[in-house]
Amino acid sequence: MTGITENPCGTILAFDFGKKRIGVAIGDSMLQLAHPLVTIDNTVTEQCFAAIAKLIEAWQPVLLVVGLPTHDDGREHELTRLCRRFARRLTGRFGLEIVLIDERYTSITASVALKELGVRGKKQKPMLDQMAAQQILQSFFDDNHAVT
Template structure:
């Protein structure tokens, strides 16, 4: 299989940012780290450096919409952050609906035998993986298939 451009996936919170990256084939999302937030400028520069380090050509940011689909204050903050990140990293940034990903991340960690007290910084990475994995799968499903002429063998 041919290598595809890698994608950085982010779960942006007020105190931490979970970071994931797609594999070289664009099939799976892998956890990278949890970035402890310092200030917006430093956070943006750190994420731009990570995107360069992993050779990412795009960034996906989890968009925390309400269950109703409405945008609240946190969604507005994340949207502004994503716009600033697009400028600093000079890469396309996609907002991706992340409703319930943090709850799903906690469920996955529970099933792995970790108590909530142990989730800490890992839950942000797992949420970033979930956001990016869903983005990758949706993109693959929406991609046009190979064209064929005549019957296949």
């Protein structure tokens, strides 16, 4: 889980990890555009990873990007540790390279984007995590900065 050594060509999946839900976005390394894909329930680990396995089988990604949550000042917290564990599990189960991306403020900016589209309050819940994943992946495309 380090910075990528070369630019992979193909589909990339990105994840916005949360204890209850994981947002997933998809993009192509050539187009460098991210799109929200789906939100996965993360309350039952095996069901969560089964859903991820189906996505990986269907989309055949060349790389996985995982948003790494931290405090505003960059300090790590409990969710940071859980997210790193999630990323290690992805590597172990699927054998794909993982890149960790700073995800500070992605949920806030995703919420603002949804409000601009007229989606407010509880109606945002099903889409918020996948929109945050989209922002994580777009950040990867725009900056290609990974954290370790």
